[in-house]
Amino acid sequence: MIRWLKPIVFLACLAPLARLAWKAYSGNLGANPIEVITHSTGDWTLIFLLVTLLVTPLRKLTGYLWLIRFRRMFGLFSFFYVTLHFLTYIWLDKFFDVHEMLKDITKRRFITVGFTGFVLLIPLAITSTSGWIRRLGGRRWNRLHQLIYLTAIAGVIHYYWLVKADVRKPLQYAAVLALLLGYRLAIWSALKFKANKAARLPRPRVQVSEG
Numbered sequence: 001m002i003r004w005l006k007p008i009v010f011l012a013c014l015a016p017l018a019r020l021a022w023k024a025y026s027g028n029l030g031a032n033p034i035e036v037i038t039h040s041t042g043d044w045t046l047i048f049l050l051v052t053l054l055v056t057p058l059r060k061l062t063g064y065l066w067l068i069r070f071r072r073m074f075g076l077f078s079f080f081y082v083t084l085h086f087l088t089y090i091w092l093d094k095f096f097d098v099h100e101m102l103k104d105i106t107k108r109r110f111i112t113v114g115f116t117g118f119v120l121l122i123p124l125a126i127t128s129t130s131g132w133i134r135r136l137g138g139r140r141w142n143r144l145h146q147l148i149y150l151t152a153i154a155g156v157i158h159y160y161w162l163v164k165a166d167v168r169k170p171l172q173y174a175a176v177l178a179l180l181l182g183y184r185l186a187i188w189s190a191l192k193f194k195a196n197k198a199a200r201l202p203r204p205r206v207q208v209s210e211g
Helices: 002-025 033-062 065-093 098-107 109-126 130-136 138-144 147-163 168-200
Strands: none
Touching: 002 033, 002 065, 033 065, 033 147, 033 168, 065 109, 098 109, 109 147, 130 138, 147 168
16 A cells, blocks of 8 residues: 555645746745745645644554654655745745855844754764664664654744734744644653553562572
8 A cells, every 4th residue: 555655645745836937937926925935835834844843643542553654754844845845945036145044144133043953954864864863773773863853842942033013923933832842742741641550569579589
């Protein structure tokens, strides 16, 4: 099933880009096409980040173990769309003016936090392969990829600070992220409690027979 499902999911993940390209080709990007492209690629970055974070709890709650095989794809698509988002900024908005970009990063807080989130995604994309898991070891790889939590938080804050007035959409993203992180915190707390409880239990005495 996974063999034929993966190409379908892959094409579905490309659908937002295809839709955006069609709107550009047909001249339907509105009066400010750069803003439309920026917001669209930013939205899909956040959506794919949240979907990536959704895979693990969904797998555990449903028992569908095969879902884990799509997590890497969703994570890489989040990096793909954030790269398009960043390229739109440096190419179409700033025309590769490094001085202006550095000025924005240091003085405009929504760009500062957004750029931070983008940078945090780079090592996750690079080390997403099975080869890197072997090189780093499972424990270190898992610790590194916990950066996705900070990336998602940075992305939501970036969006919230960007819109300024109508914050309903970034707050919706924030609510979903809070649920996903809250689930993980609850699981971690439960495991920690069980471990501490087990450590406090008296160990059975071993009787040594004399003879």
